[in-house]
Amino acid sequence: MSEGKQPVSRRQFLNYTLTGVGGFMAAGLMVSPLRMAIDPVLQEGESEGDFTNVQLAEGDITNEPQRVDWEVEQVDGWYESTVSQTAWVYKDDNGEVVALSPICKHLGCVVSWEGSEEYPERFYCPCHDGLYYKDGMNVPGTPPTAGLDFYEHRIENGMLFLGKVQPRGEA
Numbered sequence: 001m002s003e004g005k006q007p008v009s010r011r012q013f014l015n016y017t018l019t020g021v022g023g024f025m026a027a028g029l030m031v032s033p034l035r036m037a038i039d040p041v042l043q044e045g046e047s048e049g050d051f052t053n054v055q056l057a058e059g060d061i062t063n064e065p066q067r068v069d070w071e072v073e074q075v076d077g078w079y080e081s082t083v084s085q086t087a088w089v090y091k092d093d094n095g096e097v098v099a100l101s102p103i104c105k106h107l108g109c110v111v112s113w114e115g116s117e118e119y120p121e122r123f124y125c126p127c128h129d130g131l132y133y134k135d136g137m138n139v140p141g142t143p144p145t146a147g148l149d150f151y152e153h154r155i156e157n158g159m160l161f162l163g164k165v166q167p168r169g170e171a
């Protein structure tokens, strides 16, 4: 008796099924590492230009630098954390908002406006007596060799939004 079609044997059926299921599972296992490898790149792109409402009304910004603290959610791969940020904010003589980074350009300590009674009208870094003028430029003869960086900023509905730190460039 001749057979036109070869029926699939039980062994072949099991081979096909296990190969298919195994391949599907292997593909599933690859998705997670691939996403972990690519995700930070995607996150960086998505967060580009992100601004945070720092809960300071434009009308409350004076020509006296004031410290503003806020928090941002940071995602690094699968790790999520909350990061505290600080800026020194004031309006310059033209009424333009200025938001300075508090990170000293010498060795990275945190500066404060009038942080020393000896140096009024200056940003002061307590680590090595670094000084900056109100516009953030470093005072020559003190350890910092560059001015404080700026935060990107914008005003929306009367509130101050701050973004990423922008390097000031060469002093």
Ligand code: FES
Pocket: 104, 105, 106, 107, 108, 109, 125, 126, 127, 128, 129, 130, 131, 143, 144
């Ligand atoms: S870290 Fe600020 S003066 Fe050295």
